[in-house]
Amino acid sequence: MPEQDGHEGTRPVGSDANSSMARAGANYAGQDLEALADLPAYQDWILHRFRPHLKGKVVEIGAGLGNIASRYVDGVEDLLLVEPAKNLYPRLKERFDGKPHVRTICALVESLAPVDGAASNIGAPFDAALLVNVLEHVVDDVSMLRNIRGILRSEGKLLIFVPALPWLYGILDKKVGHERRYTLLGLIQVVEQAEFVIETIRYFDFPGVLPWFFAGRAGRSPGFSDRAAKMYDRLVVPIARATEKYIKPPIGKNLLCIARPAYNAPRH
Numbered sequence: 001m002p003e004q005d006g007h008e009g010t011r012p013v014g015s016d017a018n019s020s021m022a023r024a025g026a027n028y029a030g031q032d033l034e035a036l037a038d039l040p041a042y043q044d045w046i047l048h049r050f051r052p053h054l055k056g057k058v059v060e061i062g063a064g065l066g067n068i069a070s071r072y073v074d075g076v077e078d079l080l081l082v083e084p085a086k087n088l089y090p091r092l093k094e095r096f097d098g099k100p101h102v103r104t105i106c107a108l109v110e111s112l113a114p115v116d117g118a119a120s121n122i123g124a125p126f127d128a129a130l131l132v133n134v135l136e137h138v139v140d141d142v143s144m145l146r147n148i149r150g151i152l153r154s155e156g157k158l159l160i161f162v163p164a165l166p167w168l169y170g171i172l173d174k175k176v177g178h179e180r181r182y183t184l185l186g187l188i189q190v191v192e193q194a195e196f197v198i199e200t201i202r203y204f205d206f207p208g209v210l211p212w213f214f215a216g217r218a219g220r221s222p223g224f225s226d227r228a229a230k231m232y233d234r235l236v237v238p239i240a241r242a243t244e245k246y247i248k249p250p251i252g253k254n255l256l257c258i259a260r261p262a263y264n265a266p267r268h
Contacts, residue, residue, distance in 0.1 A: 038230065039229060039230065039233040040233070041233045041234065041237040041238060041241070042232075042233050042237050043067065043068060043071055044071065045205075045237055045240075045241045046068070046132060046161055046204075046256075047068070047071055047072055048241070049200070049256060049258070050130065050159045050161075050256075050258070051072065051075070053127075053128045053157040053159060053258065054072045054075060054076055054128055054130065054159075055075065055076055055077070055127065055128070056076065056077055056078070056126075056127035056128070057076070057077060057078040057079075057080075057123060057125075057126045057127045057128075058072075058076045058078070058079050058080070058126060058127060058128045058129075058130065059079075059080040059081075059082060059112075059122075059124075059126045059128075059129050059130070059148075059151065060079070060080070060081050060082065060129075060130040060131075060132075061082050061109055061129060061130070061131045061134055061148065062082065062083065062084075062131060062132075062133075062134035062137075063081035063082060063083045063092055063104070064083060064085075064088055064092070065088060065091055065092060065095070066081065066091075066092050066095045066096060068130075068132050069081055069096070069102075070095070073096070073099060073102060076101070077101060078101050078103075078123060079099075079101060079102045079103070080102075080103050080104075080105065080122060080123060080126070081096065081102065081103070081104045081105070082104075082105055082107055082109065082112065083104070083105075083106060084106060084107060084108050085106075086106060089104070089106040092104055103122075103123070105122070109144055109147045109148060110143075110144075110147050112124070112147070112151055113147045113150040113151055122151070124150075124151035124152075125151060125152055125153040125156065126151055126152055126153065126156055127152075127153055127156050127157070128152075128156060128157045128158075128159060129148045129151070129152055129156070129157070129158050129159065130159045131148075131158075131159065131160050131161070131162075132161045133161060133162065133163065135160060135162050135190075136162050136163055136178045136179055136180055136181065136182065137177050137178065137179060138179065139179060141179075141190050142190055142193045142194050145158070145190065145191065145194030145196065146194045146195065148194075149194060149195060149196065149261050152261055153261075154261055154263060155260065155261075156260065156261065157199075157258060157259070157260055158191070158196055158257075158258070158259040158260065158261075159257075159258055160187070160191070160255075160256070160257040160258075160259070161204070161254060161255070161256050161257075162181075162182050162187065162254060162255050162257075163178065163181045163182065163253065163254055163255075164181055164182055164183070164184070164187075164203060164204075164251070164252055164253060164254050164255040165181055165183070165209065165251060165252075165253070166180065166181045166182075166183060168181055168209065168212055168213055168216065168217070168253070169181050169216075170213075170216035170217035171216055171217070172212070172215060172216035173216060182255055184201065184203070184255060187201065187255050187257060188201060191257060191259050195261065195262045196259035196260060196261055196262060197259060197260050197261070197262050197263075198257060198258070198259045199258045199259060199260060200256070200257065200258040201255065201256070201257045201258075202248055202249075202252075202255070202256055203248075203249045203250070203251050203252030203254070203255060203256075204244070204249070204252045204253070204254040204255065204256045205240060205244075205249075205252050205253040205254050206240065206243075206244065206249035206250075206251065206252045206253075207236050207239075207240045208232075208236075208240075208252070208253035208254075209251060209252065209253050211228075211232070212253050215228075
């Protein structure tokens with residue numbers, strides 16, 4: 001049932017469609033970040049399919065408090081953690097200050113892209129860009145991905161994890177600032193419109209569909225249950241992970257996507 005939302009990207013999004021994430025300087029009330037920080041099995045499950053691509057130079061967009069980054073940081077050569085919320089950024093920076101190969105920045109995605117062909121000062125191009133529960137908070141998700149494409153190598157990887165199934169959208173989604181939940185076709189269209197070629201896309205966490213529905217819609221839950229999330233992490237996730245390793249679920253609470261820049265598409 002844990003959505004890991006906001007842990008790496010939940011924040012209010014302005015109505016400006018050109019805003020890639022929250023406006024610079026916006027704050028996020030991070031209670032849900034704290035509640036979902038200690039879910040090792042779920043976080044490792046998310047990273048399992050991404051880990052082969054998390055090497056070389058990596059940028060994570062919407063790094064939050066660094067809960068996901070802490071699980072792969074020692075396996076990459078260079079890591080840039082981007083977090084636009086000013087109240088979260090100091091804790092993110094402090095957490096990774098002792099890692100010489102990690103840089104943190106409080107910024108929006110569009111500010112990272114080279115302007116008029118000028119060289120980037122953030123270390124781009126990157127081998128991989130990771131977005132875990134970030135894209136659903138963005139008004140103009142296509143523009144955000146195009147900006148990310150501009151800082152990836154031509155053979156780089158875009159790694160996306162988002163909430164799925166629009167009919168699951170309820171009070172929990174509103175609470176954590178979701179603009180949407182994605183359909184499989186909808187995510188394909190967004191990624192392809194941003195001029196990426198999809199290598200892998202699949203549903204994730206089939207058992208989490210019903211708990212999220214009852215907690216967020218039928219149950220009208222006012223927030224996350226730390227105890228329930230940890231029980232799910234300890235008891236359900238190992239079984240679900242083992243099952244979905246061999247059986248591709250027909251639906252799931254989330255979608256996982258791996259893509260690369262389209263070779264013949266113009267740079268943005």
